[in-house]
Amino acid sequence: MIQVMDLSKSYDQNEVLKHISLTIPAHQVVAVIGPSGSGKSTFLRCLNGLEMITSGAITVNNHHLNATESKKKQQKTIHRVRQDTGMVFQQFNLYPHKTVIENVMEAIIVVKKQSKEQAKTIASQLLKRVGLQEKEDVYPSKLSGGQQQRVAIARALAMEPKIMLFDEPTSALDPELVGEVLKVMKELADEGMTMVIVTHEMRFAQDAADRILFMADGQIVEDAEPKKFFSDPSTERAQKFLAKVNEF
Amino acid sequence: MDLIIDNIPFLLKGAYYTLLITVVSMFFGLIIGLITAIARLKGNRFFRNVARVYVSIIRGTPPLVQIFIVYFGLVDFGIELGSLTAAYIALSINIGAYVSEAFRGAIQVVPAGQTEAALATGMTEAQAIRRIVIPQAIRIAIPPLGNTFVGMLKETSLVSVIAVTELMRSAQLLIAQYYVYMPFYLTIALMYWIMSTVFTFILNKLEKRLSVY
Numbered sequence: 001m002i003q004v005m006d007l008s009k010s011y012d013q014n015e016v017l018k019h020i021s022l023t024i025p026a027h028q029v030v031a032v033i034g035p036s037g038s039g040k041s042t043f044l045r046c047l048n049g050l051e052m053i054t055s056g057a058i059t060v061n062n063h064h065l066n067a068t069e070s071k072k073k074q075q076k077t078i079h080r081v082r083q084d085t086g087m088v089f090q091q092f093n094l095y096p097h098k099t100v101i102e103n104v105m106e107a108i109i110v111v112k113k114q115s116k117e118q119a120k121t122i123a124s125q126l127l128k129r130v131g132l133q134e135k136e137d138v139y140p141s142k143l144s145g146g147q148q149q150r151v152a153i154a155r156a157l158a159m160e161p162k163i164m165l166f167d168e169p170t171s172a173l174d175p176e177l178v179g180e181v182l183k184v185m186k187e188l189a190d191e192g193m194t195m196v197i198v199t200h201e202m203r204f205a206q207d208a209a210d211r212i213l214f215m216a217d218g219q220i221v222e223d224a225e226p227k228k229f230f231s232d233p234s235t236e237r238a239q240k241f242l243a244k245v246n247e248f
Numbered sequence: 249m250d251l252i253i254d255n256i257p258f259l260l261k262g263a264y265y266t267l268l269i270t271v272v273s274m275f276f277g278l279i280i281g282l283i284t285a286i287a288r289l290k291g292n293r294f295f296r297n298v299a300r301v302y303v304s305i306i307r308g309t310p311p312l313v314q315i316f317i318v319y320f321g322l323v324d325f326g327i328e329l330g331s332l333t334a335a336y337i338a339l340s341i342n343i344g345a346y347v348s349e350a351f352r353g354a355i356q357v358v359p360a361g362q363t364e365a366a367l368a369t370g371m372t373e374a375q376a377i378r379r380i381v382i383p384q385a386i387r388i389a390i391p392p393l394g395n396t397f398v399g400m401l402k403e404t405s406l407v408s409v410i411a412v413t414e415l416m417r418s419a420q421l422l423i424a425q426y427y428v429y430m431p432f433y434l435t436i437a438l439m440y441w442i443m444s445t446v447f448t449f450i451l452n453k454l455e456k457r458l459s460v461y
């Protein structure tokens with residue numbers, strides 16, 4: 001489903017991702033963890049083209065993106081990749097000038113070119129799925145963080161993505177609101193969605209993920225099953241990281 | 249006092265032209281300004297520079313000179329404009345530069361995450377700008393645009409020099425006829441002030457209406 005080949009990403013002279021290669025099969029739930037600044041967000045954003053890659057190649061859903069191609073060609077591929085990839089951001093990024101249901105309907109109308117009525121039906125179902133059917137006509141600013149993030153998930157699902165990307169979806173939330181978002185994500189995972197989740201929620205990574213990618217200094221230092229990773233990490237970097245996390 | 253009351257219809261006609269010129273120039277200025285702002289922020293190198301130079305020239309030259317260039321200067325190129333048309337054109341181009349600055353500031357204030365979220369759902373950059381960024385930018389831009397608008401209302405007095413009988417020139421014509429200054433100037437000052445105040449009031453209402461979220 002996702003294949004990354006020798007991916008590198010630099011900002012000016014600063015190499016943030018260094019020769020990353022991996023394959024993520026369909027229906028797999030991957031948790032990406034690691035210290036701050038290790039390149040987790042950058043890696044995720046390369047997968048749907050929010051960052052242009054410096055070298056290497058990425059294949060998402062049979063769309064082939066190669067750093068050697070012209071920028072125009074890459075942008076075309078990226079546009080197609082985004083059609084079946086959803087993304088959820090740490091800061092939710094809901095459209096503040098649109099109601100909850102309009103947030104979800106937007107891409108169905110603009111990108112999928114479906115009618116308003118169809119979009120409304122689909123959006124209603126999605127909001128029901130994330131438990132917010134009674135908030136349809138409210139503006140995002142009137143919602144709690146947890147509710148906003150669930151709307152953001154519904155908005156991403158509106159494009160019927162085959163892959164969902166999450167960048168620290170619960171990091172901006174009050175602790176008591178984290179659970180409701182994780183619950184929705186867990187349901188998605190159980191339904192077989194292919195997911196790549198950057199997270200600091202170790203418990204969730206352990207429970208919901210099929211695989212842990214531990215990143216440090218722009219590289220994937222460890223790639224293991226959750227059980228193995230959390231009980232017996234093979235690298236010193238990961239051991240130190242886990243020891244630090246467990247202090248909290 | 250009788251003098252004023254007798255000539256109120258004439259002055260009101262002048263005020264009507266002042267309003268007309270303001271609204272028409274603002275309308276085209278908004279279009280020019282929005283296009284210029286987008287060109288400056290998202291255009292390729294060529295359009296970016298054209299937009300930048302346009303704004304720089306307009307802001308760096310007196311509006312009176314701009315009006316003369318459009319009305320008198322263009323005649324040299326065989327373009328003879330009616331004074332009202334020249335007023336519309338000169339003021340629209342003038343106001344467009346200021347409007348573009350207001351829009352540019354507002355567009356930059358819309359968080360990058362908004363565009364990213366839109367792009368991530370599969371929108372093109374143009375769709376993201378049109379559907380997500382611009383609507384938010386317009387709301388943010390309303391207060392500065394309001395100031396520009398009121399400024400425009402006052403600036404229309406300049407086109408009296410190319411014989412557009414708006415409020416200012418109406419007063420001057422009356423003064424030339426009756427040889428009294430103060431009553432007429434005070435009256436039109438009052439009329440300008442009332443129009444500005446009403447504009448400001450409407451804009452505040454509009455701002456409230458649009459900021460429902």
Ligand SMILES: Nc1ncnc2c1ncn2[C@@H]1O[C@H](COP(=O)(O)OP(=O)(O)OP(=O)(O)O)[C@@H](O)[C@H]1O
Binds near residue numbers: 014016036040041
């Ligand atoms: N737009 C940018 N321009 C320049 N440098 C950047 C940019 N974005 C990220 N970086 C740098 O790239 C490195 C990796 O950043 P990234 O955001 O991917 O880390 P992260 O693992 O997601 O960290 P965190 O846990 O804090 O979110 C950091 O050193 C950061 O300073």
Ligand SMILES: [Mg+2]
Binds near residue numbers: 040041168
């Ligand atoms: Mg990050």
